[in-house]
Amino acid sequence: MFATKSGTSLVAFYTRKLGFELDHAHLPEFANVSIHGLALLLSGPGASGSRPLPGGQPQQPGGCNRVVLRVMDLPACVELLKSEGLKFRGEMQVGPGGAQVQVEDPDGNPIELFEPAKRNA
Numbered sequence: 001m002f003a004t005k006s007g008t009s010l011v012a013f014y015t016r017k018l019g020f021e022l023d024h025a026h027l028p029e030f031a032n033v034s035i036h037g038l039a040l041l042l043s044g045p046g047a048s049g050s051r052p053l054p055g056g057q058p059q060q061p062g063g064c065n066r067v068v069l070r071v072m073d074l075p076a077c078v079e080l081l082k083s084e085g086l087k088f089r090g091e092m093q094v095g096p097g098g099a100q101v102q103v104e105d106p107d108g109n110p111i112e113l114f115e116p117a118k119r120n121a
Helices: 012-015 076-084
Strands: 021-026 030-035 038-043 067-070 091-095 097-102 111-117
Touching: 012 021, 012 030, 012 038, 076 097, 076 111
Parallel strands: 067 111
Antiparallel strands: 021 030, 030 038, 091 097, 097 111
């Protein structure tokens, strides 16, 4: 498993913390993990996805784009992940569509955990 800037394994983060399956690995350069039909490509040192952009600028994590994962019990999920020391970008927000919170992967990429609002039948 390849280490991130923080020294934590991205593969372990996604498989052990968020429930992804490891589909393919050519470590330390590359790993492919998936969950519910979503494939996520993880690029380690030397992988094409981690090379500088055409202008020479290095790839950067973070920003406002994110992967959204639906969960069944967001408060319980947040408690579990907080107990494991994961970093969150703010507190859980609740609105008419449901509840969400953003957690960061070891490289600082945002992952939104989302629980849809319960619908009255």
